[in-house]
Amino acid sequence: MSSLQRKFMSHAENLKKRIEHPGGFNNGADTAYITFLHHGEEYTVTVTSNTRTLTASLWKDSKCLETVLGKDGVLFL
Numbered sequence: 001m002s003s004l005q006r007k008f009m010s011h012a013e014n015l016k017k018r019i020e021h022p023g024g025f026n027n028g029a030d031t032a033y034i035t036f037l038h039h040g041e042e043y044t045v046t047v048t049s050n051t052r053t054l055t056a057s058l059w060k061d062s063k064c065l066e067t068v069l070g071k072d073g074v075l076f077l
Contacts (some may be wrong), residue, residue, distance in 0.1 A: 004038050004058075008045055008066065011036065012056035012075055015047040 001009075015032040033046040037065030044059040068075050 004043070005066070007036065007038055007072065008056075008058045009068070009075070011045040015045060016049070016054065016056070016070075016075065019047065019049050019071050046070075 011034050015034060019030040025050045030050075031046060031048045033044055035042060035044045037043075041060065043065075045056065046059065047054065047056045052072050054075055056063045056070070056075055057064050058066040070076055
C-alpha cells in the first residue's frame with residue numbers, strides 16, 4: 001500500500017466516525033469530506049453512508065482516483 005493509500009484510508013476511517021452515531025449509521029445519506037496535501041498536491045477524501053452501505057473516494061482535480069466500498073461500518077480495500 002502506498003503512502004497516499006494509507007493517508008486515504010486513515011482519513012476515510014476518521015470521516016466515517018464523524019458521520020456515525022451510537023445507534024449505527026444515520027438514516028438517509030450523509031457525506032463528510034476532507035482536503036489534504038500529499039507531496040505538495042491537493043487531494044480530497046469523501047465518505048458517504050446510506051443506511052448500511054459506505055463509499056469512500058479519493059479525488060484529485062475533480063477526478064476520482066480510487067473508490068473503496070464498505071458495509072456495516074467496515075471499509076474494504
